[in-house]
Amino acid sequence: TKIDGYPTPKVTWLLNGKPLTPKEGAQVEMNAATGEAKLSIPKVDLQQHAGTVTCRLENPHGIQEETVRLDILAAPLITTQLAKQEETVSGKDVTLRVVVRGSPRPEAQWFFNDTPIPLENTSYDEEKSEYLLLLKETSVAANEGTYRVVLKNALGETESTPCVLTVLEPVxxxxxxxxxxxxxxxxxxxxxxxxxxxxxxxxxxxxxxxxxxxxxxxxxxxxxxxxxxxxxxxxxxxxxxxxxxxxxxxxxxxxxxxTAPLQITQPLTDTHVLLGQTGTLSLTCDAFPAPKITWFFNDTEMKNSPKHKIEAKQNIYTLTVNKCDHPDVGTYRAHIDNGIDHTEQTAKLHVGVKPKVEAAKPANDQTCVIGQDTQISWKFSGLEKPQVTWLFNGQ
The missing domain is CATH 2.60.40.10 (Immunoglobulins)
Known part of the structure; x- marks a missing residue:
């Protein structure tokens, strides 16, 4: 540009309102003899240099500016690719994004499994140079597959890497x-x-x-x-x-x-013991849950005591009567209940006394007359009543 002024104006070049420096690749020249100010950018860059270029002149008497639009043409270039893989959950929205530089602004065509996607599902963010594809309420049937986008302008075209979208479904x-x-x-x-x-x-x-x-x-x-x-x-x-x-x-x-029904595999049986001995009543019962056994003597509930011992080992249930005596004679009853089923078993305990000769009459003291009746007798005691067997000469 040609400039004029006295004193000679200070020349400042600005790009989009900011002074240009060698860092931006700008070369500034000023020929005082010809009054020519020159701005050169050897290698223009679409992202760095496109916009409004301003030449500002300043001296003590005033300021003057001239502006020009610098449009840089470039084929589409993808700076941020699509992700190679994306996962989402069925029913949720998904947005696929790709950032592209190019001038004029490239047109985008999205594809799903090589089938073009209608434009109403796409958008463009000018500030970020970002092309977007919105998939609403995704499902496996409608949206799972491969996506790509083709970008094209007058200077060329490019294609994104494919993105495989996997739609996960809840359990x-x-x-x-x-x-x-x-x-x-x-x-x-x-x-x-x-x-x-x-x-x-x-x-x-x-x-x-x-x-x-x-x-x-x-x-x-x-x-x-x-x-x-x-x-x-x-x-x-x-x-x-x-x-x-x-x-x-x-x-x-x-x-x-x-549960298992009550099964009595070994029932209670009547028991005979001698006076002073230990008497044991036992039964075997298979059931699940394991049953609770309640013992009764002549319909009176029994508890553990020095006289009576109540035991349960696995499926064997035992009542022990220590030092049996005549008051222990009677009917014993076991009530069996596991909360599902119940039954009862009864048995009698007999306490006996050994047979004893109370009044002996030895046979060799007995005499008799031939042809007359005679009587030989002994007196015995015992509980239960002893069984008597007579023998003559050992037979």
Whole structure:
């Protein structure tokens, strides 16, 4: 530009309102003889140099400015690429972004699995030179796949790297069996847990019983099965089925109660003991839960005491009567109850005394007359009444 003024004006070049310096690649020349001021930029850059160039003249008598628009033409250049992979959760919005330099401003065409995407889903942020694609309420069927964008202006075109979008789905756990959360079964009955588990990514599925992991009987596709052909008491407990992936987790519980009917495998039987000996009454009962045994003597409840000892070892239940005496004779009853079933057993305790000769008449003291009747007698005592057997010459 030609300049004039006295004293000679100070020349300042500005780009977008800021002074240009050699740092911006600007070269400034001033020929005082010809009054020519010259600004040179050897290698213009679209981002650094495009805009309004101002030449400002200053001396003590005034200021004058002239401006010119510097438009730099460039083919599209992607400065921030699409991410190679993106993940989102089904139902959420996703925005894909790419930053592009180019002049005139490039036009963008987005593609989904090589099919053009309508322009109403796209936008442009002029301040950031950012092209955006908005995907609303994403789903696997509608949105999972590969995205790319082609940018084009009069000087050329470029294409972004492809972006693979994965749409994750929350875990869905559907318990099919049992239909109730609490199951009551008798020993020997079948038991089964069936559940369908879906989700994306594939959920991790775990089954625990009372906090300890147990293995599934079978897993086919989404169906998870745990089965017991015949339940036993050790199968009782709280079963928890848990499924989780990156997006969510779900769980369900089943409480299994196992019962066994009362089964008396060894009943109470009448017991005979001698005076002063120990008498024991016992029975064997299989049941689950384990039964409680209450002992009665002639319908009076019995407790542990020095005289009476009540014991339970595994499935054997025992009542011990120490130093049996005649008052201990009577009917003993065991009431058996496990909260599910109940029954009773009875038996008698007999306390006996050894047979004893009270008044002896030795046979060699007996005399008789041939042809006359004679009587030989002894007196015995004992409880129960002794059984007497007569012998002649040992026979």
């Amino acid at each position: 869905k756990l559907t318990k099919i069996a049992p239909t109730s959360d609490v199951v009551d079964l008798k020993v020997g009955a079948p038991f089964e847990i069936l559940a369908d588990v879906v989700g994306k990514e594939a959920p991790k599925v775990q089954l625990t019983k009372d906090g300890k992991e147990v293995k599934f009987t079978s897993v086919e596709d989404t169906r998870h099965v745990y089965s017991v052909v015949e339940v036993k008491p050790e199968h009782q407990g709280v079963y928890k089925l848990t499924a989780k992936n990156k997006t969510s987790s779900e769980e369900t519980t089943v409480t299994l109660n196992v």
